[in-house]
Amino acid sequence: DAGVTQSPTHLIKTRGQQVTLRCSPKSGHDTVSWYQQALGQGPQFIFQYYEEEERQRGNFPDRFSGHQFPNYSSELNVNALLLGDSALYLCASSLDRGAYGYTFGSGTRLTVV
Amino acid sequence: AQSVAQPEDQVNVAEGNPLTVKCTYSVSGNPYLFWYVQYPNRGLQFLLKYITGDNLVKGSYGFEAEFNKSQTSFHLKKPSALVSDSALYFCAVRDLNYGGATNKLIFGTGTLLAVQP
Numbered sequence: 001d002a003g004v005t006q007s008p009t010h011l012i013k014t015r016g017q018q019v020t021l022r023c024s025p026k027s028g029h030d031t032v033s034w035y036q037q038a039l040g041q042g043p044q045f046i047f048q049y050y051e052e053e054e055r056q057r058g059n060f061p062d063r064f065s066g067h068q069f070p071n072y073s074s075e076l077n078v079n080a081l082l083l084g085d086s087a088l089y090l091c092a093s094s095l096d097r098g099a100y101g102y103t104f105g106s107g108t109r110l111t112v113v
Numbered sequence: 114a115q116s117v118a119q120p121e122d123q124v125n126v127a128e129g130n131p132l133t134v135k136c137t138y139s140v141s142g143n144p145y146l147f148w149y150v151q152y153p154n155r156g157l158q159f160l161l162k163y164i165t166g167d168n169l170v171k172g173s174y175g176f177e178a179e180f181n182k183s184q185t186s187f188h189l190k191k192p193s194a195l196v197s198d199s200a201l202y203f204c205a206v207r208d209l210n211y212g213g214a215t216n217k218l219i220f221g222t223g224t225l226l227a228v229q230p
Contacts, residue, residue: 004156006156033217035218040222042221042222042223043157043203043218044220045208045218045219048217058217090156090157092157097216098207098216098217098218101147101159101162102159102218103159104156104157104159105156106154106155107155109154
């Protein structure tokens with residue numbers, strides 16, 4: 001039984017570019033949340049997708065957007081990349097919007113140069 | 114607003130000794146509390162959670178945590194540390210501001226546990 005799968009594992013982008021990160025949730029899960037973990041910090045909530053809609057958003061600008069597909073997989077898009085966007089991006093899947101807890105993926109390490 | 118604090122950036126302990134990683138919380142209402150562990154260049158692994166019931170919660174890899182409502186603490190403990198326990202540990206609380214609509218987690222800043230052989 002596969003857990004949460006994220007791709008790619010590492011990514012290097014230039015300032016101003018756009019990036020798309022992908023997440024496949026654990027089998028049986030219907031909710032995907034995205035977190036940003038900057039170096040030396042705890043993960044910060046970006047947003048959550050349930051039933052293909054954004055349900056809640058953290059304190060992140062509109063440059064961060066997402067999507068959830070009918071098979072529950074999700075994408076995180078970041079436009080106009082800044083150096084400060086360099087971080088580990090974690091996907092967490094859950095059932096029923098996290099009522100029973102979360103399973104995290106291994107993350108995508110994004111470096112903006 | 115809900116929050117958690119991990120007052121120690123790093124905890125050092127000798128292998129075989131008991132370990133404690135501290136966490137205090139601030140919530141309105143009953144807290145849902147979690148501990149996760151992160152190994153280098155990896156995601157978060159769930160250790161244990163407290164929702165209700167016994168104040169002593171047992172989790173994965175021999176870890177346990179004690180919920181103390183009067184002290185608003187949820188410290189992580191293990192009776193005998195292993196070198197392989199060396200990792201970054203995060204305490205988290207479920208955000209109740211949206212009435213459970215999303216159950217997002219609010220994380221502490223993390224505590225690096227270093228177990229010396």
